[in-house]
Amino acid sequence: xKTPYEQLEVADLASDSEIKxxxxxxxxxxxxxxxxxxxxxxxxxYEAIKNVTSREKYALFNYPEADFDALLDQAFSNAxxxxxxxxxxxxxxxxxxxxxxxxxxxxxxxxx
Amino acid sequence: MKQTPVTTSKSSxxxxxxxxxxxxxxxxxGQYKDAIDLYKSLLKRANNTEWREALAQCYLQRALxxxxxxxxxxxxxxxxNYARNxxxxxxARDHYISWLLQTNDMTxxxxxxxxxxxxxxxxxxxxxxxxxxxxxxxGKVSCQDMLPKDSIFMIHLGFVQEALSAYRNNKLEDIEPxxxxxxxxxxxxxxxxxxxxxxxxxxxxxxxQALLTKIPADSPYQQAGVLLLAITHxxxxxxxxLLQLTAPQIKIIKEAKNLNKKxxxxxxxxxxxxxxxxxxxxxxxxxxxxxxxxADLAQHYCLAALSPYPAGQRDFTKHFGALNDFEAxxxxxxxxxxxxxxxxxxxxxxxxxxxxxxxxxxxxxxIALIMRHIAEYQExxxxxxxxxxxxxxxxxxxxxxYVKILQYYERQEQETDAFKEWLxxxxxxxxxxxxxxGLAIKAATRNKAFKKATQYAQALLKIDPVNTFAKQVLFxxxxxxxxxxxxxxxxxxxxxxxQQAEKIAIGKRCQTQAQLMRGFFVYAxxxxxxxxxxxxxxxxxxxGGVFNVHFYVFMEALLLNLPMAPLLKTLPPLEKNYLLSQxxxxxxxQLIQQYADDDSANQTHLHKAxxxxxxxxxxxxxxxxxxxxxLTLCQCLDNIRHFELLRACVKIARPLWNKPIWMYYxxxxxxxxxxxxxxxxxxxxxxxxxxxxxxxxxQRATALIGKFxxxxxxxxxPPSFNFFDALFGGSDDxxxxxxxxxxxxxEDLFEQLxxxxxxxxxxxxxxxxxxxxxxxxxSNNVTMMRDLFNDPVALFAFLMLKAADELGIDIGVTAKEIxxxxxxxxxxxxxxxxxxx
Numbered sequence: 001x002k003t004p005y006e007q008l009e010v011a012d013l014a015s016d017s018e019i020k021x022x023x024x025x026x027x028x029x030x031x032x033x034x035x036x037x038x039x040x041x042x043x044x045x046y047e048a049i050k051n052v053t054s055r056e057k058y059a060l061f062n063y064p065e066a067d068f069d070a071l072l073d074q075a076f077s078n079a080x081x082x083x084x085x086x087x088x089x090x091x092x093x094x095x096x097x098x099x100x101x102x103x104x105x106x107x108x109x110x111x112x
Numbered sequence: 113m114k115q116t117p118v119t120t121s122k123s124s125x126x127x128x129x130x131x132x133x134x135x136x137x138x139x140x141x142g143q144y145k146d147a148i149d150l151y152k153s154l155l156k157r158a159n160n161t162e163w164r165e166a167l168a169q170c171y172l173q174r175a176l177x178x179x180x181x182x183x184x185x186x187x188x189x190x191x192x193n194y195a196r197n198x199x200x201x202x203x204a205r206d207h208y209i210s211w212l213l214q215t216n217d218m219t220x221x222x223x224x225x226x227x228x229x230x231x232x233x234x235x236x237x238x239x240x241x242x243x244x245x246x247x248x249x250x251g252k253v254s255c256q257d258m259l260p261k262d263s264i265f266m267i268h269l270g271f272v273q274e275a276l277s278a279y280r281n282n283k284l285e286d287i288e289p290x291x292x293x294x295x296x297x298x299x300x301x302x303x304x305x306x307x308x309x310x311x312x313x314x315x316x317x318x319x320x321q322a323l324l325t326k327i328p329a330d331s332p333y334q335q336a337g338v339l340l341l342a343i344t345h346x347x348x349x350x351x352x353x354l355l356q357l358t359a360p361q362i363k364i365i366k367e368a369k370n371l372n373k374k375x376x377x378x379x380x381x382x383x384x385x386x387x388x389x390x391x392x393x394x395x396x397x398x399x400x401x402x403x404x405x406x407a408d409l410a411q412h413y414c415l416a417a418l419s420p421y422p423a424g425q426r427d428f429t430k431h432f433g434a435l436n437d438f439e440a441x442x443x444x445x446x447x448x449x450x451x452x453x454x455x456x457x458x459x460x461x462x463x464x465x466x467x468x469x470x471x472x473x474x475x476x477x478x479i480a481l482i483m484r485h486i487a488e489y490q491e492x493x494x495x496x497x498x499x500x501x502x503x504x505x506x507x508x509x510x511x512x513x514y515v516k517i518l519q520y521y522e523r524q525e526q527e528t529d530a531f532k533e534w535l536x537x538x539x540x541x542x543x544x545x546x547x548x549x550g551l552a553i554k555a556a557t558r559n560k561a562f563k564k565a566t567q568y569a570q571a572l573l574k575i576d577p578v579n580t581f582a583k584q585v586l587f588x589x590x591x592x593x594x595x596x597x598x599x600x601x602x603x604x605x606x607x608x609x610x611q612q613a614e615k616i617a618i619g620k621r622c623q624t625q626a627q628l629m630r631g632f633f634v635y636a637x638x639x640x641x642x643x644x645x646x647x648x649x650x651x652x653x654x655x656g657g658v659f660n661v662h663f664y665v666f667m668e669a670l671l672l673n674l675p676m677a678p679l680l681k682t683l684p685p686l687e688k689n690y691l692l693s694q695x696x697x698x699x700x701x702q703l704i705q706q707y708a709d710d711d712s713a714n715q716t717h718l719h720k721a722x723x724x725x726x727x728x729x730x731x732x733x734x735x736x737x738x739x740x741x742x743l744t745l746c747q748c749l750d751n752i753r754h755f756e757l758l759r760a761c762v763k764i765a766r767p768l769w770n771k772p773i774w775m776y777y778x779x780x781x782x783x784x785x786x787x788x789x790x791x792x793x794x795x796x797x798x799x800x801x802x803x804x805x806x807x808x809x810x811q812r813a814t815a816l817i818g819k820f821x822x823x824x825x826x827x828x829x830p831p832s833f834n835f836f837d838a839l840f841g842g843s844d845d846x847x848x849x850x851x852x853x854x855x856x857x858x859e860d861l862f863e864q865l866x867x868x869x870x871x872x873x874x875x876x877x878x879x880x881x882x883x884x885x886x887x888x889x890x891s892n893n894v895t896m897m898r899d900l901f902n903d904p905v906a907l908f909a910f911l912m913l914k915a916a917d918e919l920g921i922d923i924g925v926t927a928k929e930i931x932x933x934x935x936x937x938x939x940x941x942x943x944x945x946x947x948x949x
Binding site for chain 2: 066
């Protein structure tokens with residue numbers, strides 16, 4: 001679950017005007033008639049941090065979320081794939097098949 | 113394999129006919145096992161071709177059904193039975209071969225493949241061809257020599273090997289031309305997609321991902337696609353992908369991703385423990401792999417994870433240091449809120465506020481926000497308002513708090529000085545605030561301070577010139593002022609007031625009101641005859657019918673304290689058996705509402721006027737009226753709390769309509785609007801009504817019934833029964849004392865102390881216990897001891913204090929406060945025994 005700051009892609013210490021600008025930019029890219037749910041998320045994020053009072057409220061009354069996925073994102077963020085060699089490719093093909101049954105991971109269709 | 117069929121004509125034996133019919137019926141019903149048995153027994157009696165063919169079909173269907181369940185060996189046997197009984201060409205031979213592959217029966221595989229024609233491989237068995245292609249490429253099965261040399265499959269296999277060879281020899285430019293030779297219908301089309309995607313990594317990961325989505329779910333290359341897709345992923349998505357894969361597959365992806373040692377180590381733990389990833393394990397992994405996660409993120413996670421895994425507190429402090437005092441209280445408060453323990457939350461927030469108060473002035477906003485936050489979950493509005501008022505000491509410019517405070521005082525039955533005080537404060541603070549001005553106007557009108565109301569309405573119209581509410585108020589205020597002037601005989605000022613009202617009259621009804629007022633003014637202050645004439649003329653223009661004309665004039669005369677009889681005589685006579693039309697009832701409803709909205713009138717006036725005409729109204733209700741008309745009248749009568757007429761309306765409506773709102777009005781009117789007087793049976797009726805209203809999505813009825821039921825339960829609440837009652841057979845006073853002393857403590861802390869008191873009393877015999885308490889808290893004062901310890905509730909309070917002291921918790925209660933609390937109460941006449949001893 002992203003924080004309002006992450007949703008609007010602004011720094012934790014961003015000013016009112018920076019937040020508003022980021023909000024308007026996001027709304028421009030995600031107008032309510034295109035994806036209403038997305039727009040609502042952006043709007044809620046803006047409402048949560050639009051001024052000093054709302055930011056203070058957000059900081060006070062939001063329990064930090066224990067998001068293990070966020071940790072994994074960080075831990076494996078640099079896990080970029082390298083150029084795939086022919087050897088790796090063939091290994092991958094072989095690994096897709098169960099050696100004992102030659103099953104491919106999905107049951108074969110059995111209708112005639 | 114197939115036995116030579118001997119066609120025999122069907123027997124005329126009645127037993128055989130029955131058997132045959134049963135077998136067919138079982139076959140048609142999909143009960144193939146039973147059908148097989150029946151056909152077998154038929155075939156024992158005669159070798160009939162039709163029966164044999166039917167038997168074969170049953171075997172085939174059973175084979176397919178077993179394969180679908182993954183029981184490939186059984187499927188193979190059944191298919192072979194099918195083949196023995198059916199004429200070639202045999203159906204589902206491709207399935208049979210793939211089952212043979214799955215059971216690794218290579219001898220039979222090779223035999224079967226050797227029997228395949230090029231057409232079968234290329235056209236009839238595309239799925240088998242796809243599977244064979246993958247098995248040959250990967251070297252899992254070496255069967256290309258058995259396949260028909262003239263097949264397109266073999267040509268395409270050549271192209272694939274050409275592409276793979278170019279890939280191995282790093283001649284990437286030769287791959288694309290080789291792959292291009294594979295047409296869309298090729299058995300290797302998904303191989304082409306897969307290879308193209310692999311070549312796009314790492315430069316165009318998104319394009320590769322898009323390509324991989326094109327591999328169908330039933331393709332043999334689908335799993336390879338999943339593996340390649342995992343390679344394109346990072347972060348949590350990659351880990352979640354890996355958790356779905358086998359160990360050899362994970363190994364390949366780890367290698368392809370160039371993961372470092374620590375990453376591999378973490379992945380190993382995650383994949384091994386994938387079904388046992390508890391809060392504790394995640395917390396410990398976060399601390400162990402801080403370097404991978406980043407210290408800030410790890411600290412943030414562990415802090416949040418303390419809620420589901422509080423035992424991690426010590427490790428948290430060890431690795432990240434202790435939380436600052438405020439943060440510690442804040443988190444405790446939020447945990448309590450999450451568990452809906454609002455008393456606990458309030459206690460912890462208060463501790464937080466105490467910490468903040470010692471800090472710089474910058475904490476003022478925080479303090480105010482916390483106080484407003486606490487106010488939100490107060491059950492008692494008084495408590496909530498106290499918090500809001502306190503919050504303004506720290507952040508005095510919060511408009512919302514002012515509005516809430518004003519709204520609270522406005523709702524009080526009797527206007528208090530506090531409301532006036534807060535209204536003055538608010539208007540001073542927010543002179544141009546539409547909502548504040550609106551509240552000020554209402555208050556001034558209610559107090560008959562028309563001049564003030566006019567000033568506020570004018571101020572409001574300056575900010576919002578089209579504000580209908582302000583206009584209406586100004587109009588009503590002018591008329592009410594005119595009425596006041598007439599009553600006090602200041603006739604020289606009345607005309608000006610009426611003219612001002614006319615200037616802002618909104619709609620025809622307002623004009624009629626102003627003209628009628630002029631008539632009354634002339635009648636009372638200038639010329640009775642001319643006044644009567646003006647009143648009559650105005651009423652002639654008013655199309656409300658004779659009844660409403662009388663009611664109108666009656667109400668105005670009543671409000672002006674004028675004798676009614678002479679005025680009513682000037683109007684067309686109102687017969688006793690007069691019947692109001694539906695339209696007249698609608699206008700009467702509007703008229704009642706008009707006076708109900710006019711704060712200068714009151715319900716007594718309306719009730720007095722209605723008393724005179726209620727017989728006519730009741731009589732008129734018996735006509736056929738629309739449900740909507742009657743419902744609007746009911747709402748209006750509810751507003752002025754005229755339950756007699758409301759009951760009359762309900763009596764008419766109930767047999768005609770069954771909306772839940774009618775049940776509500778029935779019960780409401782029967783109880784004269786007082787939930788305490790509502791009977792048990794009516795409570796059940798309302799509960800039924802509430803259910804119906806919710807089912808019908810009737811929000812108004814749901815809200816009204818829900819509110820009334822809440823008030824019913826509140827007024828029928830049995831005397832409280834809680835821990836202390838049970839423990840001491842205590843009275844409300846007992847509970848009040850404990851609540852007064854310890855009510856601020858969170859539930860968990862209270863329970864902890866309670867447990868400790870039991871521990872203390874078990875550890876010490878009664879006399880020794882009393883001595884300890886007396887020494888610790890009463891300076892061994894014997895008189896005080898006798899008075900207080902004879903009261904078990906007081907004794908319990910001291911035990912709680914002792915428990916807190918032994919646990920080293922400051923609960924904010926002193927011995928002096930306990931003494932004061934119980935000295936204020938009369939000591940019980942007869943000592944009760946303390947249950948712990």
